[in-house]
Amino acid sequence: MSISQKEIQTLARLSRLEFSEEEQEKFIPDFEEIIAFADRINGEVVGDTSSIKEVAARTIAWEDLREDEVTDSLPNEKITSNVEAQDGYFPVRRVVK
């Protein structure tokens, strides 16, 4: 399967990453290789899945859902311990103009 430069650009945008033209072109063979590998897994390892009705083998029963009972939250210092909190908030670069 071939990958276009436009698809690379879309993926980069969705991942919030920026690449030069040359970098984008370099990715094309890489991506093709990755997809070929996934195709191989699909075809040879997983094989024909048409007989499998639903992948919902793993289910949770009603009783095992969580009851609506409040448990303690973490203190603010702990929740924000990985950042330089401002008045208890997580600060990031301004996201609106």
Place this chain on the structure above:
Amino acid sequence: MKYQLVSGLETHVELATKTKIFCGCTTAFGGEPNTHCCPVCTGQPGALPILNKKVVEYAIRAGLATHCTINTTTHLDRKNYCYPDLPKAYQISQFDKPLCEHGYVELESGKRIGITRIHIEEDAGKLVHESGYTLIDYNRGGVPLIEIVSEPDISSPEEAKEYVEKLQLIMRYIGVSDCKMQEGSMRCDVNISVMPEGSKEFGTRTEIKNMNSISYIDKAMRYEYERQCEVLNDGGKIVQATLRYDEKTGETSVMRTKEDAQDYRYFPEPDILTVVIPESKVEEIKSQLPELPLEKLNRYIDELKINPATARLLYKYKKVCDFVEKVISLGASVKNAVNLTTGVLYSKLPTEEDKENFALPVTAEETAKLIKLADEGKINITLAQQTLSKMAEEGNPVSAYIKEEDLAGVDDSELEEICKQAIENNPAAAADFKGGKEKAIFALYGFVKKATQGKADIKKADAILKKLILG
């Protein structure tokens, strides 16, 4: 050319559970920033979400109350997008297997607005924009929401307004949300397109995001309808876009167009197992559904014989209905219970919100006691009104205002004497009444009321007056 408006609404409703959708953090409104948070709702690596049972239950309730079918095998999906209000860079939502599908909300006209689906999802955090940076509070992050998606069945701003009001009322009746638009516990995205009148083919649509008041929805729809008509009449084309509504200017502006439309790359949420809901559970929830707004309205009109206009004044407020029904069940007459509530008590509750909250210091028990005195003719209706008014302000029981001796009323011979005086003092009224002018007797009632300070039983006075005049 004349164009027909075509609109569908996506309504987000915050569920009134105690805890968040995937963790035990409280959903309480407010609180210091980032104090209602844990590793799960802040998306720390390795934290595992566990679905809140009540969220599923409430969503099923909402689905049943809007005539949806319930998918008893349902799963959650990841909706990927990158914005700081989402700590995980994805929102856990539902994509291809929503919990509820194919329902409707019925308008007064009998027209049904189709409900495409209702799904459960988590709310995002709150952003505060300061100069140079944005501050994030994740207290709202992970609060459970249902998103109710309507069919494009709405064809006027009036219908949109009624649809939102009906939805709000239903959600409040079934107790799954307080639906307070000003606090953000209910908000709407409005899809709008226009097509030539009589056409069957929808035009290109735009979507106005995050409307938090019914009057803004109305204004924004009117503005956007006019704008689209103008573009088409000028030979232009509608560009598919997401819009925001500016409350100050009353205009819509473009947030993003189709070119930079989001690609959410939905996929099944691997951290949460597929939920299997027993049919018996759905049946149980169904059997516990309270009377719905439209059912109540019809019962008030058909069974309690309340006139339709008054019944409408009552059924919009769940707490008022509960109050009136209790007063009636304690033996008060329907007529007086309803009239005193919409007359006296509503005058103390000027706003919609006041009536919705119905926080008066008066109990149904005391109100019923008072009304029964009026029903039995022991006090007249004016005194009942005045007393209820004081009770609603001061919170005292009936006995604080009406003493046993007042209830003795006016004895019969005394009442007859007063009636005689009424006729003597109003000879013209008495003559008019004798001559067939029935309303003339009101002047005589007035005299009797005044002379007895409202204690006389007017029914009795009426009989005496008629006997005296007509012989």
